[in-house]
Amino acid sequence: MIRRVLLLLMLLAGPAFAVSDPGEMLRDQAQEARARGLGQQLRCLVCQNNSVEESESDFARDMRKVIRERVAAGDNDDAVMTWMTARYGDFVRLNPRLSPLTALLWATPVLALLVGFGAVALMRRRVVVPPAPLSAAEAEAVRKLSEPS
Amino acid sequence: MLAPLGLFAIGGTSFYILLQRLGTDEYDPRRVPSVLVGKQVPEFGITEQPGLGGFDRSALVAPGKPVLLNFFASWCLPCVAEAPQLMALKKRGIPIYGVAYKDKAEKTAEFLARHGNPFAAIGRDAEGKAGMEFGLYGVPETYFIDGGGIVRARWAGALTDDIVSGSIDPLLKKYA
Numbered sequence: 001m002i003r004r005v006l007l008l009l010m011l012l013a014g015p016a017f018a019v020s021d022p023g024e025m026l027r028d029q030a031q032e033a034r035a036r037g038l039g040q041q042l043r044c045l046v047c048q049n050n051s052v053e054e055s056e057s058d059f060a061r062d063m064r065k066v067i068r069e070r071v072a073a074g075d076n077d078d079a080v081m082t083w084m085t086a087r088y089g090d091f092v093r094l095n096p097r098l099s100p101l102t103a104l105l106w107a108t109p110v111l112a113l114l115v116g117f118g119a120v121a122l123m124r125r126r127v128v129v130p131p132a133p134l135s136a137a138e139a140e141a142v143r144k145l146s147e148p149s
Numbered sequence: 150m151l152a153p154l155g156l157f158a159i160g161g162t163s164f165y166i167l168l169q170r171l172g173t174d175e176y177d178p179r180r181v182p183s184v185l186v187g188k189q190v191p192e193f194g195i196t197e198q199p200g201l202g203g204f205d206r207s208a209l210v211a212p213g214k215p216v217l218l219n220f221f222a223s224w225c226l227p228c229v230a231e232a233p234q235l236m237a238l239k240k241r242g243i244p245i246y247g248v249a250y251k252d253k254a255e256k257t258a259e260f261l262a263r264h265g266n267p268f269a270a271i272g273r274d275a276e277g278k279a280g281m282e283f284g285l286y287g288v289p290e291t292y293f294i295d296g297g298g299i300v301r302a303r304w305a306g307a308l309t310d311d312i313v314s315g316s317i318d319p320l321l322k323k324y325a
Binding site: 045046048058059062066085086087088089091 | 180181182183184191251277281282283284287295
């Protein structure tokens with residue numbers, strides 16, 4: 001019974017965020033929630049596939065601090081993202097912006113779909129030409145071959 | 150028949166080129182390109198390294214001839230590895246400005262006493278704020294700044310012979 005309860009509790013446990021240090025958090029709940037949301041959209045450049053909110057690296061901690069400083073100073077979300085992108089480039093955004101560089105990336109799903117439709121259309125249009133009927137001489141040859149000797 | 154073969158050939162060749170470029174370090178998917186390249190040195194604030202003379206942004210805005218800016222720390226092993234490269238560059242008369250990143254002043258002094266001091270001037274970035282203005286994400290990082298204060302290149306990680314002969318030397322020639 002106790003085991004089952006423990007297992008259930010484990011299932012209920014939410015993901016652990018790296019902001020385990022309460023000193024890092026903002027007093028204002030709404031601001032902290034915004035900061036956390038921003039941190040989840042920013043890439044930790046040291047671990048690269050973690051967001052700065054999930055990473056334990058020093059770099060991510062610095063980023064979290066700056067995000068909270070900016071948020072507390074009254075910057076809106078766009079301003080914080082712009083501040084980060086100006087220093088670390090588009091790569092810092094986990095969700096890349098639409099730009100000439102990323103246009104192909106964003107267009108790929110649509111392009112793939114178009115290619116697929118194109119392939120289907122081509123296959124459907126391919127008409128199977130029925131073979132020409134046998135000439136009289138050929139029919140005669142077939143008849144001779146199929147005759148019991 | 151030819152189309153799949155052709156596709157396979159193109160794929161194979163591309164993959165081969167990719168592997169080659171990975172091998173020679175021309176291409177590294179983990180490398181983060183610097184947004185500063187082609188731009189003016191950003192605003193930043195550093196403090197003075199006691200006894201070794203500090204500097205500020207004005208030293209880099211219009212240095213007149215190319216300079217290097219190097220972020221380092223006493224706790225950073227690759228910084229030890231690149232120390233001889235920096236000393237060699239100093240001997241060639243290239244001014245190098247150093248920023249001790251998240252380091253204690255006395256540890257920095259110890260590091261310089263042990264591995265040599267290649268720097269024309271040294272500033273301290275105790276909290277890593279100046280580093281952030283440069284888009285720094287680790288130490289060491291080295292920036293090539295031309296005579297007009299424009300950042301022309303950035304290397305993350307220790308400087309190597311290949312970087313000096315393959316990148317720094319051509320840049321020095323170009324912006325001399």
